[in-house]
Amino acid sequence: MPTENAFLETGHVALRDRVREFAREEVAPHAADIDTRAEFPHGVYRRIAEEGLLGFTRPSLAGGDVLGWSLVMEELAAASATVADVALLAEMLALILDEEGSEQQKALISPLATGESLGAFALTEPTAGSDAAAVKTRAIRNGDGYVLDGTKAWINNASVADWAIVLASTDPEAGKDGITAFHVERGGFSSGEPYDLMGQRGISVGELYLRGTSVPEDSVVGGLGEGFEIAMRSLDLGRIGIGALAVGIARGALSAAIEYTTGREQFGRPIASFQGIRWIVADLATDIEAARLLVHRAAVLRDAGRPHRREAAMAKLRASDVAMKVTVEALQLHGGAGYLKGSPVERYLRDAKVTQIYEGTNQILRQIVARETLG
Template identity: 40%
Template sequence: MAVERLLPTPEAHELIQLTRDVADKVLTPIVDAHEKAETYPEGVFATLGEAGLLSLAYPEEFGGGGQPYEVYLQVLEELAARWAAVAVAVSVHTLACHPMMIFGTDEQKQRWLPDMLGGNMIGAYSLSEPQAGSDAAALNCKASATENGYRITGSKAWITHGGVADFYNLFARTGEGSRGISCFLVAKDTEGLSFGKPEEKMGLHAIPTTAAYYDNAFVPTERLVGAEGQGLQIAFSALDSGRLGIAAVAVGLAQAALDDAVAYAQERSAFGRKIIDHQGLGFLLADMAAAVDSARATYLDAARRRDAGLPYSRNASVAKLVATDAAMKVTTDAVQVLGGYGYTRDFRVERYMREAKITQIFEGTNQIQRLVIARSLADR
């Protein structure tokens, strides 16, 4: 069921319709096969790039779409309602463009942003390490300064689009302490960079998640983003936006589960009536709908604050927490509505349930979100 959206401009309404058309024609027909076979959807991101859907939140002067964040997130939600793995990769790509857009020099922006935003290059974020997930200050991957650049040694973990993306935002240690982290734009063909085999995940099978290994890999000085030692500031500035992306993905996933559950409840009969007409089932669906609508409202509130230039870090954490918890509950309830059929792979709801779980974990676990929210209250 298409969500009736409140959008700021007629252009935004046209953009949502374009997204639905592209998603229904390009994503929906192939999602089940690729997720089942765990194969990468070659050509999908090029198509999304040609449609202008990979750069919506960035300025037009560099090839972006110039759209408010609230519009971009609703586009992301529409993609997620068809294919969560692709939507997550789009969110990560948007996140990966943020450091260059905000902290890059004019020369760097002119050189790299047009391809990054035009869909010619797909980006990935390379922050976490095997022993340092949410604790970014504990990074060990090291960047040693040389005459013309840096030699990178160490490993990274949990990279969405690892081994496939064209560029990686690498956060590596150039000094001591939390102010000793720097950000680099690393090309996929950098000598000394290799990737592990894709993780065997519970869901999001079509997009690889890998580790990366840097064996004395050379990165030129011109690929340092921001100042040396500014890495954590860059990483954290992007993560608030990334958390909103995951919130929107979670809502799209929950909306898809709700739609499938309602459709099934309208078709299946028991005791002489459609099961949706039984109060016990109807109330369950009502709670699912309330959860989806509430989660959407939280991410839109945070996005509108971002668009208005207001502080939104706590709101982003609230949105990520509320939306992903809602997605987990709604997808689980969707399986319940379908009963035994919901537990089989003949219906998509079991996949939605598996996919929803990771949204509570990445871009900062929901326990980390609670920590961020609690600290913001204590700092008032």
């Protein structure tokens, strides 16, 4: 399927083609096993690191732009949404450390990018999901440091992370302006068993527990009370990435459907020759291209240093809805063959659903778009 547009320069096309080939050879063969085993894909993750795809936008590493990174996310997700998602988390953590961290904290970026260490971003809690400012984890001043207490929920890499950036309230009376980010090493937190997820089953999502965790003052990332805004800025990037990931899922599902419908014969000819099938494919291809353009527009705005919170929300909102629509229709085009456990389109459908939920539910994203549009 054509995937060219006016945003892409020669270097972007070359990057996309390189990552597509890498994903086809190094990621796709492991996708079904990652899904079945529901374990973090350590081996594939190391290969992604060796390919220079972790911390892709950081100047000290690959120094790529966000548009190029969105291409990386799409190509990885077309092969395995789990693999794309774990790479996305590394990007967000590298961004936070690079832009907000002390020199000591920035030293974490290199082992993160080489796959030697794994991090987590601990924002959400059992009672603080869409209302991210409602965190109950406390950080109480104690001498020359802080003591952290609380439970974090729905945390990617929870069971495998070597360290985490933890959002905790240092001033409950100040609301979101009293939330601070802390770097906490494992040992300062424990984790439960990973959740048994419907899709993207290798991202090791679970809970983190902080029980009287003492951290020094220099564990603060950014400044006191800046944690919520740090989180929101990182989510602006993350939503572009999730948008690209959703496009990748949709494209992978449609590609599978095209392969199946051109090979499956009924009534003496391939079912792809029937107008009813052809029009479905035409609509899905159009939806995917429109979603991709929204993602690329948001990426280009971020690369230009222009405001893009609205556009990032739009991109993630539309792309995730498209991913659900395309995967449902792709399964339908497979008929009974698509409904079998282990069918690629069955996995794509399960992987797509969470893109409408994490990094801001699509209902919350509509609120953001409305606020940024109407004031």
